[in-house]
Amino acid sequence: xxxxxxxxxxLVKPSETLSLTCxxxxxxxxSYYWTWIRQSAGxxxxxxxxxxxxxGANYNPxxxxxxxxxxxxxxxxFSLKLNSMTAVDTAVYFCVREGSxxxxxxxxxxxxxxxxxxx
Amino acid sequence: EIVLTQSPGTLSLSPGERxxxxxxxSQSFSSSYLAWYQQKPGQAPRLLIYAASIxxxxxxxxxxxxxxxxxxxxxxxxLEPEDFAVYYCQQYxxxxxxGQGTKVEIK
Numbered sequence: 001x002x003x004x005x006x007x008x009x010x011l012v013k014p015s016e017t018l019s020l021t022c023x024x025x026x027x028x029x030x031s032y033y034w035t036w037i038r039q040s041a042g043x044x045x046x047x048x049x050x051x052x053x054x055x056g057a058n059y060n061p062x063x064x065x066x067x068x069x070x071x072x073x074x075x076x077x078f079s080l081k082l083n084s085m086t087a088v089d090t091a092v093y094f095c096v097r098e099g100s101x102x103x104x105x106x107x108x109x110x111x112x113x114x115x116x117x118x119x
Numbered sequence: 120e121i122v123l124t125q126s127p128g129t130l131s132l133s134p135g136e137r138x139x140x141x142x143x144x145s146q147s148f149s150s151s152y153l154a155w156y157q158q159k160p161g162q163a164p165r166l167l168i169y170a171a172s173i174x175x176x177x178x179x180x181x182x183x184x185x186x187x188x189x190x191x192x193x194x195x196x197x198l199e200p201e202d203f204a205v206y207y208c209q210q211y212x213x214x215x216x217x218g219q220g221t222k223v224e225i226k
Binding site: 035044045046047058060061094098103104105106107109110111112 | 120151152154156162163164165166169170175207209211212214215216217219220
């Protein structure tokens, strides 16, 4: 059974870069699209973007200039970097699996990790 | 961007009653790319329905989805105590966007 687990800092200072990692257990990262989604009271559920080990990355147009995603198939992990953090970026961040077709629902979710932006 | 608007914001019902949740899109898209999720407090969303009407693995048949174009519906035929939660629709045709959610609460 595939499981996802986010890891990273719970607190980030304004203007700094958030770095989160998702570890995939029970399966390989070589297929499927690996996604980051965040949730806050202000923005609701927001898709940040996705990455595939061979097909590259796609990002939310509203966040594209600030986002970088990568995947490490040897360690079954994928990562998110979001720069120029502000209070608006305070949210629960989920790592999520999307099916391999390119247009699929999100079938497996991590438990989420709370990230606060504050000095 | 496809904007999804869910209604009502809150649905107050009793166990055993039928729940009907609506999701309306700002532009038409293929029903193949509409999903519904359930979220309980402190948990991640859980996939219920994909392709507008196909139940995900392990989802009870009291959950059903329908619709096409710009109007989609999630129906829970008879509410069980564990069904009181927030429900989100999501499209995956163009980029990915979610509705703002409908809370199903105990009356």
